[in-house]
Amino acid sequence: MSPAIAKKKDIPEQVWTKCPGCGETVFRKLVEERLMVCPECRYHHTISARRRIEILTDPGSFQERHADLAPTDPLNFKDLQPYADRLKKYQHMTGMKDAAICGSARIDGQEVILCVMESGFLMASMGSVVGEKVTRSIEDAIELRVPVIVVCASGGARIQEGVVSLMQMAKTSAALAKLDDAKGLYIAVLTNPTMAGVMAAFASLGDIIIAEPKALIGFTGPRVIKETIRAELPAGFQTAEFLLEHGFIDRVTPRAEMKREISRLIGYCGPGAYGRRRAAARGTEK
Amino acid sequence: MDRFTLPFEEPIREVEHQMEQVRANAELKGPEREKALKELEAQRLDLIGRIFSALTPWDRVRVARHPSRPTSAEYLGIVFDEFIDVHGDRRFGEDKAIMSGFARLNGEPVVFLGQQKGRTTKEKLACNFGMPHPEGYRKALRVMRLAEKFGLPVVTFIDTMGAYPGIGSEERGVAEAIAVNLLEMSRLRTPLISVVIGEGGSGGALGLGTGDRLLILEYAYYSVISPEGCAAILWRSGDEAPRAAEALKLTAKDLVGLGIMDGIIPEPAGGAHNDPESMGQTLKRVLCQHLAELKQTPLDRLLEQRYEKYRRIGYFLEGRVERSPVIAKAEQSAAAERRRQRREKPVEEPKAAVEAKPAT
Ligand SMILES: [Zn+2]
Numbered sequence: 001m002s003p004a005i006a007k008k009k010d011i012p013e014q015v016w017t018k019c020p021g022c023g024e025t026v027f028r029k030l031v032e033e034r035l036m037v038c039p040e041c042r043y044h045h046t047i048s049a050r051r052r053i054e055i056l057t058d059p060g061s062f063q064e065r066h067a068d069l070a071p072t073d074p075l076n077f078k079d080l081q082p083y084a085d086r087l088k089k090y091q092h093m094t095g096m097k098d099a100a101i102c103g104s105a106r107i108d109g110q111e112v113i114l115c116v117m118e119s120g121f122l123m124a125s126m127g128s129v130v131g132e133k134v135t136r137s138i139e140d141a142i143e144l145r146v147p148v149i150v151v152c153a154s155g156g157a158r159i160q161e162g163v164v165s166l167m168q169m170a171k172t173s174a175a176l177a178k179l180d181d182a183k184g185l186y187i188a189v190l191t192n193p194t195m196a197g198v199m200a201a202f203a204s205l206g207d208i209i210i211a212e213p214k215a216l217i218g219f220t221g222p223r224v225i226k227e228t229i230r231a232e233l234p235a236g237f238q239t240a241e242f243l244l245e246h247g248f249i250d251r252v253t254p255r256a257e258m259k260r261e262i263s264r265l266i267g268y269c270g271p272g273a274y275g276r277r278r279a280a281a282r283g284t285e286k
Numbered sequence: 287m288d289r290f291t292l293p294f295e296e297p298i299r300e301v302e303h304q305m306e307q308v309r310a311n312a313e314l315k316g317p318e319r320e321k322a323l324k325e326l327e328a329q330r331l332d333l334i335g336r337i338f339s340a341l342t343p344w345d346r347v348r349v350a351r352h353p354s355r356p357t358s359a360e361y362l363g364i365v366f367d368e369f370i371d372v373h374g375d376r377r378f379g380e381d382k383a384i385m386s387g388f389a390r391l392n393g394e395p396v397v398f399l400g401q402q403k404g405r406t407t408k409e410k411l412a413c414n415f416g417m418p419h420p421e422g423y424r425k426a427l428r429v430m431r432l433a434e435k436f437g438l439p440v441v442t443f444i445d446t447m448g449a450y451p452g453i454g455s456e457e458r459g460v461a462e463a464i465a466v467n468l469l470e471m472s473r474l475r476t477p478l479i480s481v482v483i484g485e486g487g488s489g490g491a492l493g494l495g496t497g498d499r500l501l502i503l504e505y506a507y508y509s510v511i512s513p514e515g516c517a518a519i520l521w522r523s524g525d526e527a528p529r530a531a532e533a534l535k536l537t538a539k540d541l542v543g544l545g546i547m548d549g550i551i552p553e554p555a556g557g558a559h560n561d562p563e564s565m566g567q568t569l570k571r572v573l574c575q576h577l578a579e580l581k582q583t584p585l586d587r588l589l590e591q592r593y594e595k596y597r598r599i600g601y602f603l604e605g606r607v608e609r610s611p612v613i614a615k616a617e618q619s620a621a622a623e624r625r626r627q628r629r630e631k632p633v634e635e636p637k638a639a640v641e642a643k644p645a646t
Contacts, residue, residue: 066604074544074601075535079520128600135597157488157510159520162535163546166488166510167599170496173465174472174596181473196461197510200489204465219461219489220451224515228451238456248459 131168
């Protein structure tokens with residue numbers, strides 16, 4: 001039986017899934033086997049940060065760092081629901097304290113620092129904890145003299161932390177200036193969606209920027225642009241492919257090839273990072 | 287003069303109208319006229335005091351957006367002795383939403399960058415209502431690099447609803463332009479002062495505003511999102527903007543309290559638009575003071591302090607310890623103290639910034 005013609009009453013719900021990309025009903029197992037990529041249309045489903053780490057790193061190599069970092073409520077923010085309650089809800093749903101997880105790992109045996117954003121947690125918006133984890137990841141990479149990879153996914157700065165969250169853009173970007181001064185390698189991986197405050201900070205600043213196919217990437221959300229200009233947006237506007245065409249990212253890479261591609265890039269840039277090669281040649285490596 | 291009046295300004299305008307009538311009244315003469323005017327002026331100031339001390343955050347946003355509020359261009363003539371404007375990002379074009387050039391502050395050469403909203407309809411259209419495109423941010427960076435090269439301090443004025451949300455803006459990578467500015471401004475080897483003179487609209491403001499000193503005018507605001515945008519997302523209704531403005535903690539006083547802004551620059555009674563000349567003079571005095579302090583700091587130390595300034599921003603828990611800018615600041619002072627002892631020579635900490643007179 002073809003996945004596309006599966007009938008709901010024949011198969012239990014957990015077995016099939018409807019693809020948001022092509023609208024077809026496909027076997028969940030088949031999608032899972034392809035790392036949550038639709039076998040029909042190559043739609044890249046959202047995956048959890050934990051799953052992303054499994055896909056990108058050598059088995060068992062990930063060691064979480066700064067796991068104790070947890071959010072607070074600096075503005076005592078309350079809209080229809082208090083921020084504190086929202087935090088609790090998402091912490092319960094995701095089993096994470098906030099929208100990022102970071103640590104050290106190996107990719108084909110090469111040591112890296114990896115920070116992954118969790119879009120299931122308040123749209124992976126960047127508040128103090130996300131900003132701090134990204135910053136510490138960059139600092140860890142400088143200290144350990146290894147490449148740093150940030151897998152981005154975010155709706156932008158976290159409204160509920162106000163200007164404190166806006167300032168995380170400045171904080172993370174300043175840390176990247178330090179990494180750049182130290183000649184460290186930073187690879188930004190952009191996944192669906194990477195928008196606004198995160199895109200106007202570390203997501204745009206990779207030495208190499210790789211995006212997943214069709215990921216929504218941009219500064220202002222498409223709805224707001226449409227309302228402002230009162231016109232239709234061009235087809236494919238703000239997709240990974242659109243950014244590639246306009247010169248703002250280096251590559252569009254399917255999920256299944258991401259690890260191997262990052263590994264090969266580290267092969268070129270990683271050994272030269274932190275001036276190691278030159279230092280070694282002069283015999284002054286510290 | 288046909289002046290735009292906010293609802294809460296109406297009682298003040300009424301008294302001002304009465305004053306005009308007294309002045310126009312030929313029958314009133316000498317001491318009698320003086321006495322009437324003096325009484326009305328006292329009444330006016332009392333009204334302003336009472337009304338402006340009770341402004342809600344949303345009222346303050348409306349003052350910051352007041353159609354008569356002085357723009358960067360209007361302050362230029364008051365704050366600086368002269369200005370030679372320069373143009374273009376050398377990549378794509380010229381963005382009039384950001385003014386740039388060389389200026390003299392009390393005789394001292396500086397580089398000035400200011401977001402410009404325009405006054406007349408023609409000006410507003412020309413500078414896109416103060417909403418910059420990517421080329422504006424790239425021009426700003428180009429001019430900041432000139433400042434670095436020639437050892438000139440940089441003064442930026444922030445006044446924007448945000449970067450322009452349009453197709454061209456996205457095609458030419460406005461996010462990248464802002465991000466690169468944030469990175470490069472963190473290591474720009476020259477003193478940098480940013481003043482929010484009106485609206486501090488999110489990333490579009492930040493892209494010109496990460497200096498050694500962050501100052502804000504008394505009735506200006508700075509926010510991660512517009513109150514209307516916040517209300518639309520979180521309350522699902524733009525009508526809730528006043529509540530959103532309250533929740534966002536976007537007023538000058540809130541921002542100093544959160545450890546983001548270094549100081550509030552007091553405005554003349556009733557807001558800057560009531561007396562642009564005196565506001566400009568205050569701005570000039572405050573800028574001179576901060577610039578003198580920054581110029582005394584060795585560049586390496588200045589950059590170290592700038593990095594620390596942004597590095598410490600964030601509120602979170604770690605284990606059971608709550609971290610906040612206040613605690614971080616204390617740690618920073620302790621670290622500075624240790625450095626001081628090591629070097630066995632005094633190192634100056636930045637002086638407390640200018641405080642506003644309490645609003646309530
Ligand atoms: Zn599909």
